[in-house]
Amino acid sequence: MIDTIINSYISTENTATHAIEQHLPPINIKCEPKLNDQKHATTLIKEFFSRIEKEFRKLNTKYAKPLGFDYWFIDRDGNLQCFTHEIELFVFLCGSQNYPDKILDTKITANTPKRLPPQCSIILKYIPKDISVEDIKNEISIKYQTTFNIEEMRGSIGRTSRHVRIDLTSQCEYTKMMNSGVIAIGGQLIEAVEFLAPLRILICSRCNAPGHIKKDCKGEHDVCRRCGGNKIQGEHRECTIKCHHCNGNHESTSFECPLITEFRKELINKLKSKAHTLPLKVQLFIPTEFRTQGDKNNRILINNTKNACLQRQSQTTLLNGNLNLHEWPCLPRNANSQTHTTANSSSLNGNNIWNEMIKTQNEFNILKAKFDEQEINMMKRYNEQKIKLGSILSLMSVQMQQQNETIKSACSTLNEFIPIVTTSLEISQQILCKSAYNSSDNFEKLSFETVAQQLQTSKNFLNEKKLLISNKNAQLFDNFEQNKKLLQHGIELYITNDE
Ligand SMILES: [Zn+2]
Ligand SMILES: [Zn+2]
Ligand SMILES: [Zn+2]
Structure with missing residues (x-):
């Protein structure tokens, strides 16, 4: 039964596309007085962009496209919900200091997202519990000025240590931290790795099965994810939890359910088999239980064809050469292991890059002197x-x-x-x-x-x-x-x- 459900859904291209898509959350702009007129809102948004454009271009000198949202609408409360898929614009709009107080007699307050997209996030691994988040913040702020958010990663909290996610608004600082591979906190070297986007799984809000959305559901009524009963009949806030997929002791949308787990596994296998078609920018996180044994890069799913590697490499070289580049980096694949030897080799790698840079700088100085003389x-x-x-x-x-x-x-x-x-x-x-x-x-x-x-x-x-x-x-x-x-x-x- 499980197999048939999975096979019928896994074969659709939509499921795979959905899994790798990385949507940015909406930007919510509160307006006072509330908006009710589409035309007025359009003028407001136009004015908004003309007001922020100068500062935005200053921070994103390489950004050549015109400014605008992909789409926006006035929500029920008369505020604006705005969507963009441009990371530069999104990151800029995450900073509340980048908003004007007032546009055309309308007071605006931004309800900015709490986190930046995965491309701006780094995981600091195995930080001992006796170093508090506050300590980490203080220590990092000495070297990095654009920290947007620092938080413990819930799933990673162990007895003695946990991972911490750090979001940086400046792409230069992000590259700097990724290139160094480690940072020192409390006199201890902490491994820094890129934050990978988790796989997104479609789960139907009607029948609680993975792989499709309510619009495409063949179910007759909304099914309670706790007890599996019809949602419009009876009480479902405190009903007994019994998964209607497997009769297990969990909600039917939980990752504990074999149906969902099996679906994830099949999806990951499918994506692995089609890795050569993945867009260059996509780097997906593979959970421990689905990793291929014996492959040291098994934690990350990327397009690994020769062509894609070459392109990625050329981008990385460019980044090492010029930290001021404003495109988002495609990261070098960081061999992952949980021991500190990796941290050491990363820092060694960092030293090599540093030496290389000094050498290049010297060559450049000589060239410049010659040029001046000429x-x-x-x-x-x-x-x-x-x-x-x-x-x-x-x-x-x-x-x-x-x-x-x-x-x-x-x-x-x-x-x-x-x-x-x-x-x-x-x-x-x-x-x-x-x-x-x-x-x-x-x-x-x-x-x-x-x-x-x-x-x-x-x-x-x-x-x-x-x-x-x-x-x-x-x-x-x-x-x-x-x-x-x-x-x-x-x-x-x-x-x-x-x-
Ligand atoms: Zn359904
Ligand atoms: Zn129920
Ligand atoms: Zn179940």
């Missing part, structure tokens, strides 16, 4: 070239001036010279005309007149040329003035640009 040389040469170019430009401008003066004086000489020639020609013409008039020899008269005619032609020609020259001269002068202005402008630009 920069100074380049600056020197640039200045020399600049001075040269400047003097060439002024020389050009002087030369142009001189050329123009020469042309001008040549023109004026011509202008003075031509009238003298024309006057001489006129006088000669008059003399010739007179001589022709006085002459009695017809042949001589004719030749005088011909010469006078030629003189007239030359005179006309000269006058024409004179007009042409003065026109050209005026044009030339205009051009020169324009060129001079352009050159001056060029020189000015050259000087101001340089400043």
Whole structure:
């Protein structure tokens, strides 16, 4: 009976998808006065994002997407319930100090989540009971400034020690703690490992069976998880606890129930067999009883294909190189064991990273010195070239001036010279005309007149040329003035640009 239920549900893709999905809880924003108008709420939310954007971008410099919720609604009490799957935004909104007091006449108070998502959480393992949570807080606050929450993990409390979960808002500090692998508390080294998201299991709220939700349930009525009776008949607050799956002495949704346990086991096996299809970001926690024996990494379920490992590795290298990166890290797989040898090897690993960083820093310093020297040389040469170019430009401008003066004086000489020639020609013409008039020899008269005619032609020609020259001269002068202005402008630009 159990097998058939499991097989019918385990085969659906939904179950597996649900198991690995890591939803972030809603952000609850209390409003005063209460909201009742969708339009007003929309304006409020828009204004809210424009108010927080500057601070958010300052803290998340690599975040390129626009700000907004995935969806939101006004709840029964007239407050806002907002959802996002962006971890950066979620973490930012977990800090009550990041909210304005008032938006557009509405007072707002954030009811922030008590914990950050698994990607921001670290487990400090086996902390002796005589070190109190308060002591841990104090000790950690010396080295880490962005502690959001510290709490004991309920399932881990043993006789002498327990695990403590610590949430850090800064991704840099998270990486720092994960890379060091240990932290010292009360003079004792404590192993720090990533907090892995537990597998999520769908349990139907109607029939209490795993693997589907109420909407898809084939049951006829809501079944009491204590006694297995019909919920709308009789009293069910103090009814006898007797599991209706297995008749055991537990509630039917309890992890003690073989049905639920079997379901978890099958689900984990299915996910293990399909690990190559898991998204890169997903790292699931495998409870002790379901781990593969003899595999040292049996505590964690991740996509282990060559490609995925390579991608993860390149991300990790990047993180080691630059702690300011703002993407969430894909963590290196930390070989897990519960002895302190791991802690030691982790700290050794930390030392190696540190040495590597110092070496890289030195190389970088040498490169920087070389670069600085080159920069100074380049600056020197640039200045020399600049001075040269400047003097060439002024020389050009002087030369142009001189050329123009020469042309001008040549023109004026011509202008003075031509009238003298024309006057001489006129006088000669008059003399010739007179001589022709006085002459009695017809042949001589004719030749005088011909010469006078030629003189007239030359005179006309000269006058024409004179007009042409003065026109050209005026044009030339205009051009020169324009060129001079352009050159001056060029020189000015050259000087101001340089400043
Ligand atoms: Zn059901
Ligand atoms: Zn009952
Ligand atoms: Zn049971």
